[in-house]
Amino acid sequence: xxxxxxxxxxxxxxxxxxxxxxxxxxxxxxxxxxxxxxxxxxxxxxxxxxxxxxxxxxxxxxxxxxxxxxxxxxxxxxxxxxxxxxxxxxxxxxxxxxxxxxxxxxxxxxxxxxxxxxxxxxxxxxxxxxxxxxxxxxxxxxxxxxxxxxxxxxxxxxxxxxxxxxxxxxxxxxxxxxxxxxxxxxxxxxxxxxxxxxxxxxxxxxxxxxxxxxxxxxxxxxxxxxxxxxxxxxxxxxxxxxxxxxxxxxxxxxxxxxxxxxxxxxxxxxxxxxxxxxxxxxxxxxxxx
Amino acid sequence: xxxxxxxxxxxxxxxxxxxxxxxxxxxxxxxxxxxxxxxxxxxxxxxxxxxxxxxxxxxxxxxxxxxxxxxxxxxxxxxxxxxxxxxxxxxxxxxxxxxxxxxxxxxxxxxxxxxxxxxxxxxxxxxxxxxxxxxxxxxxxxxxxxxxxxxxxxxxxxxxxxxxxxxxxxxxxxxxxxxxxxxxxxxxxxxxxxxxxxxxxxxxxxxxxxxxxxxxxxxxxxxxxxxxxxxxxxxxxxxxxxxxxxxxxxxxxxxxxxxxxxxxxxxxxxxxx
Amino acid sequence: xxxxxxxxxxxxxxxxxxxxxxxxxxxxxxxxxxxxxxxxxxxxxxxxxxxxxxxxxxxxxxxxxxxxxxxxxxxxxxxxxxxxxxxxxxxxxxxxxxxxxxxxxxxxxxxxxxxxxxxxxxxxxxxxxxxxxxxxxxxxxxxxxxxxxxxxxxxxxxxxxxxxxxxxxxxxxxxxxxxxxxxxxxxxxxxxxxxxxxxxxxxxxxxxxxxxxxxxxxxxxxxxxxxxxxxxxxxxxxxxxxxxxxxxxxxxxxxxxxxxxxxxxxxxxxxxxxxxxxxxxxxxxxxx
Numbered sequence: 001x002x003x004x005x006x007x008x009x010x011x012x013x014x015x016x017x018x019x020x021x022x023x024x025x026x027x028x029x030x031x032x033x034x035x036x037x038x039x040x041x042x043x044x045x046x047x048x049x050x051x052x053x054x055x056x057x058x059x060x061x062x063x064x065x066x067x068x069x070x071x072x073x074x075x076x077x078x079x080x081x082x083x084x085x086x087x088x089x090x091x092x093x094x095x096x097x098x099x100x101x102x103x104x105x106x107x108x109x110x111x112x113x114x115x116x117x118x119x120x121x122x123x124x125x126x127x128x129x130x131x132x133x134x135x136x137x138x139x140x141x142x143x144x145x146x147x148x149x150x151x152x153x154x155x156x157x158x159x160x161x162x163x164x165x166x167x168x169x170x171x172x173x174x175x176x177x178x179x180x181x182x183x184x185x186x187x188x189x190x191x192x193x194x195x196x197x198x199x200x201x202x203x204x205x206x207x208x209x210x211x212x213x214x215x216x217x218x219x220x221x222x223x224x225x226x227x228x229x230x231x232x233x234x235x236x237x238x239x240x241x242x243x244x245x246x247x248x249x250x251x252x253x254x255x256x257x258x259x260x261x262x263x264x265x266x267x268x269x270x271x272x273x274x275x276x277x278x279x280x281x282x283x284x285x286x287x288x289x
Numbered sequence: 290x291x292x293x294x295x296x297x298x299x300x301x302x303x304x305x306x307x308x309x310x311x312x313x314x315x316x317x318x319x320x321x322x323x324x325x326x327x328x329x330x331x332x333x334x335x336x337x338x339x340x341x342x343x344x345x346x347x348x349x350x351x352x353x354x355x356x357x358x359x360x361x362x363x364x365x366x367x368x369x370x371x372x373x374x375x376x377x378x379x380x381x382x383x384x385x386x387x388x389x390x391x392x393x394x395x396x397x398x399x400x401x402x403x404x405x406x407x408x409x410x411x412x413x414x415x416x417x418x419x420x421x422x423x424x425x426x427x428x429x430x431x432x433x434x435x436x437x438x439x440x441x442x443x444x445x446x447x448x449x450x451x452x453x454x455x456x457x458x459x460x461x462x463x464x465x466x467x468x469x470x471x472x473x474x475x476x477x478x479x480x481x482x483x484x485x486x487x488x489x490x491x492x493x494x495x496x497x498x499x500x501x502x503x504x505x506x507x508x509x510x511x512x513x514x515x516x517x518x519x520x521x522x523x524x525x526x527x528x529x530x531x532x533x534x535x536x537x538x539x540x541x542x543x544x545x546x547x548x549x550x551x552x553x554x555x556x557x558x559x560x561x562x
Numbered sequence: 563x564x565x566x567x568x569x570x571x572x573x574x575x576x577x578x579x580x581x582x583x584x585x586x587x588x589x590x591x592x593x594x595x596x597x598x599x600x601x602x603x604x605x606x607x608x609x610x611x612x613x614x615x616x617x618x619x620x621x622x623x624x625x626x627x628x629x630x631x632x633x634x635x636x637x638x639x640x641x642x643x644x645x646x647x648x649x650x651x652x653x654x655x656x657x658x659x660x661x662x663x664x665x666x667x668x669x670x671x672x673x674x675x676x677x678x679x680x681x682x683x684x685x686x687x688x689x690x691x692x693x694x695x696x697x698x699x700x701x702x703x704x705x706x707x708x709x710x711x712x713x714x715x716x717x718x719x720x721x722x723x724x725x726x727x728x729x730x731x732x733x734x735x736x737x738x739x740x741x742x743x744x745x746x747x748x749x750x751x752x753x754x755x756x757x758x759x760x761x762x763x764x765x766x767x768x769x770x771x772x773x774x775x776x777x778x779x780x781x782x783x784x785x786x787x788x789x790x791x792x793x794x795x796x797x798x799x800x801x802x803x804x805x806x807x808x809x810x811x812x813x814x815x816x817x818x819x820x821x822x823x824x825x826x827x828x829x830x831x832x833x834x835x836x837x838x839x840x841x842x843x844x845x846x847x848x849x850x
Contacts, residue, residue: 044738045709059511085517093515100508103516105424105456112527114516125527147459150605161516177736180605181765181807207738246740251768251810251832258836264843273810277817280839284823464657470619471658474650475719476642476674493670496660500705 005068006168006201007033007056007091012065014051025051026224028065033169038195038202040212040232043221044246049205052221053173056203057091058084070168089118092167096174098154099146107149107157108133108142114165125164132160135198136190152183159190169201170194176206188214209236209250213271220245237269252276259283299422304349305535306420311429313536317543318416324547325409330558331397333550334404340546341408344415358414359407366406370399397561427451432530438521445521453509461502468497563595564631565727565759566616566648571625572783573611585611586622587783593727598753598760600770602806603780609763610653612780613729616761617648630726646675649725653732655716656709664690664707664715665700671723689722690715692752694744710741714748721752728752729761734769746773768809771795771830779806792828811835 009031015024026048033039043049054060055067058074067074069087079087095101104110108129115125133139136156146154155175162170172191176184188211194200204215212218218235220228222245228235236242239249239257248254256270256279265286266279301307309317328337345355379394417426431448438444469479472493479490573586586608593599593616601609614620615627618634618641627634634644649671652658661667668689672682690700693714699707704715717733733749734742750773753760764770770777770791777794779787781804787794794801798808798816808816812830815838819825825842829835 044740054511057515059515081519085519088515089517093512095508095512097505097508099460100505101512103456103509103513104452105422109424109527113513113518116524116526117517117519119523119525122525122527122529125525129527145459146456147463165517182604182805246738248739251835252814254832255811255814255835255839258832259839262836262840264840273813273817276814277821280814280818281821281823283839283843467652468658470614471650471652471655472670473619474617474645474652475671475723476646477670478642478674493658493660497658500660501657 003032004035005032006035006070007031007203008066008068009052009055010066010068012052012055012062012067014048014055014060015063024224026055026062029221029224029226031219031226031229033201033203035168035201036195036199037217038191038204038215039217039219040215041203041205041219041221042207042209042212042235042245042247043205044207046223047221047245048224049221050173053093053171053203053205056169056171057088057093059093089114089165090168092162092165092170094155094158094162094170094172094175096177098151098158098178101158102146102154102161105145106142107138107144107146110146110157111160111164114161118165128164128166129160132163133157135163135193136160150183151179152186155179155183155187156190159187159194163194167200169203171203171205173205174207175204176208176211184208184211207247209248213250220247222246232271233269236271300350300354300419301422302349302420304347304420305539306344306348306416308533308535309420309539310530310532310536311421311425312433312530313532313539314416314421315426315429315433317539318413320543320547321412321416322409324543324550325405325412327547327550327554328401328405329554331401331561332553332557332559334401335559336546336549336553337408338404341412341415344412348415348420350415350419354419355411355415359410362406362410366403369402369406373399373402423455424452427455428526428528429530443521445524449521457502457505460505461498464501465494465498468494564592564628565595566593566630567591567628568593568612568615569626569628571612571615571622571627573608573615573620574623577623584783586615588625589783589785590625591778591785591788593759593761594776595759596757597775598750598762598773600774600777601761601763601780602765602767602770602777603786604805607780608783609780610731613650613731613761613763616727616729617650618644619650646671646723647725648727648729649720649723651717651720651728651730651733653735654713655720656712659704659712659716659719662703663701664695664704667704667715668700668718668722671719675723685722685724686718689718692721692755693718693748710737710744713737713741713745717745717749724756725758727759727761729763731763732765733762734764734766742769749773767801767807767812767830771809771812779804791830795830796827798827 009029012026012029013024014026015022029052041049041052051060055062061076102110103113111129111132112125115128133142136159138153138156138160141149141153146157176187179187191202191204192214195202204211206212213232215232218230218232219226220235227245228238228241236249236253239254242249250271252270252273256266256276257268259266260268264283266283270276270279325337328334345352374391374395375389377392377395377398379392381393382390383393384391427448431444434444477490477493479487568589568591570588570590571586572588575583575585589612601612603609611620615622621635629644629648634641659667661670665686668686669682672685695714695718704712707715720728730749734745737745746769749760762774774791776789777791778785779794779801786804787797787800795808795812798812801808809830811832815825815829815835819827823842826838829838
C-alpha cells in the first residue's frame, strides 16, 4: 500500500526579525507525517518545536521551504480565506495552557464555539458537542464552568472543542507541560483513544520521554534542526544524541547502556521495566552457567 | 477573600422567573422600570410594593440575599428621604422648629422616593441578574441588539467581549490571590501604612497581573483563530431560543401590572394628603 | 535540630460555607535542619497548603507551627518576620516579576526587610550568582529574559532574603530536562554552600530520589509516609497504592526481587541500580 502522507515539510525554515536582529528558529526541516499515525516531536525549550506546530496549521508563515498539506502545496499568497480556515479546521491544535484556550463560561458552549464559527446547523452542532464530550469522557461536566475543573479536565474540554471541528490531524502543542501526573495521564489516554479508535493523525509536542514512548514515531528537534527520526526504540537508544539535544533517555535505557558499557551482554535499546527485567534475568541465568 | 465575590450575583434555581426567556426578561425589566416611574398615587405604590414582593417570593432567592443587595443603597435612600423631608413645602405643617419646617407632603414624598429606589433595584435584580446566568444575559443582549448590525454597530463583537470577560474573571481573581500571596512572602504589606503607601503596595500585584492578562489575551486570540473564529459573520449558534407559553404569560402579567398602575393613578389614588 | 515543626496541624478552606474543604488534617511532622526535604502528592493532597503554613501565609485552623523552635503565631503582628526566615517560592514564580530591572526585582524582598543599600546590593549579587544569572543581565528588564531565566530570577528574589528555610513549590514545573537539571542542581549547590534547610514540592519521584534527603508523601491532607528515600522506595507498593509513581529503576528492582533475585529493595537511581546488579552478578565486568 502506498504511503498516505498528509503533512510534508521540505526544507522548512522559519525566522523572525526583532529590533533589526534576525533570529532563525527552524532551518531546513524535512518531515513526513503519515495519515493515522502518532508522531511525537521532542525537543528542549526553544528548539523550535512549537513553531513547527504553528507552521503546520498556518498560524505562522515559513520563511523558506515547502509545506504540503493533504497532497497540495501550500502557497500562502494564493490561499483564499476560506481555504485557510478549511486547513485550520482540518489541522486542529490543542495548546499548552488549559486556561488560555477556553472561550465560554460553560463547558458545552465552549465545545460548540468551533462549529458555530463554521456556520454549522444548530442540531448538527448539538450532536457534535455531545459526541465530542462523550469521547473525552466529559459528558457529566457539560453544564459546568471551566474554572471549576482540574487542569486535565480543562485540557479534555479543549480537545473536545477541536474534535467538534472534525479535524483530520490534531497537534498537541505541549498540552501536557502544565499538568500534574494525573492530568497528563488523562490527556495521553485521550490521545491514544483518538488515534486508535477514531483514526485521527496525532502530532504530540512534548519533552516528556514516557509520553513520546507511546508514539509510533519520534522526531527529535534540536536548535531548529531535526537530529533524529525513528521508532521510540531506535531514538531512545541513542542516549548521547538525546543528551546533546537537552533530553534524557528513560532510566531503564540508561541502566541497560551502563550495564552494556560495563561489558555485560544486554540490549541497548530497552525502554520499559518488563523488557529490562527479562534482559537482566537472562544475565543472571548466563552467570550461573 | 477575593474569591468570595460573586459577580453578576446569579443564583441558580428553577423558578418561573429562571425559566423565562432571557430576551423577554430584558424587555420585562425595561417595562418594569417604566412602570415604577408611572406610579403617581399611594395606591399605585401599594401595588408596586406588592408586585415586587411577589416577584421576590416566586424567584426563590432568599429574602436575606435581597436585603443584602439593598445595603449599598441605604445611604442614597436616606439621603433622598432627608432632602425630601426638609425641602418639600406643602399645606399640612407637622413640625416647625427654628428654620426647619416639616410638612406631611414631605414625609409622603420621602416614603415614596425610598420605595421607588428600592423597588427599582430589587425588581430589576430579581427579574434579571439574580435569575439569569451572565452567559444567557449576554446572549440575549446580542440577539436583541442584532438588528443594529445593519447600522454597523459591532453587536457580536461586544457580546463576545462580554463572554470572554466573564470567562476570565474567576481566573484573574485566582491569579490575583496567588500573586498577592507571593509578594507577601517577599515581605509586601497590603494592610498597614498610609493610603498612598497602600496604593503603592499594589504595584507589585498589578504589573504581573497586567502582564499575565496580556499573555492570556495573546494565547486566546491564537486559540480562537485556530478554531476558525472570524468574527460574527456566518456564525450559527448551538442553542436556539424559543418563546414559550410562559413567556407570553409573563408579558401578560407585566401588562396587567402596568395597566393596574395607570388605572389606580386615575380612579383610585387614595391620596391622604 | 529542627528547622520547622508542625504539631497536629489542620486547615479547612472556606470554613462554615457550602464550599468547606479540608486541605490538611492532623499533620504532625518535623523538618530537620540542613536537609532537603521533598514533599510529593497529588494536586489537592495538601502539600501547597502545608508549605504556606510553614511561612505563616496560612494560619492553621488547628495545631501549632514552630519555626526554629518558636511558635510563629505567638505574636501574630510579627508574622512578616517569619516570612523572611522561611522563604517561599511559588509555582511558576516567573509570573510575579514586576520591576524594571532584574536587579530591582531581586532586591524587592531585602528592601522590604529594611536592609541598608550596601547589604541589599551584596545580597542581590550573591543570589544572582547562586541561580546562575550573570551580572550583565542584572540591568535588563526581567520581561526580556527566557522562561528559564525568569524562573531563576524569581528564585533569586527569595534567596536574597537569606531565609533559614527555603521552600520551593515545583521549581522545575514546565521546564525541559535540561532546564530541570539546571535549576535543581543550582538549588542543591545553594543548600550545600549555605547549609540552609530546603523543602521542595515536586511531582517527580525521579527528582525526589536524586535531590532529597527525606521525602514526605502527602495523601488526602494527611502525611502518608515520611522517611529517607531508601525507606520510602523500599515501600514502593505503598507509594503506588496512593496512585503515585516510583522511579522506573525502583520498579525494575522490585520486579527482579519478585522474580527471586537477591537485590536491595532501596535502589532508586540508575547509578545505584547498575552497581547493585553488577554486585549481585558477582562483581567486575563479565567477559562475554
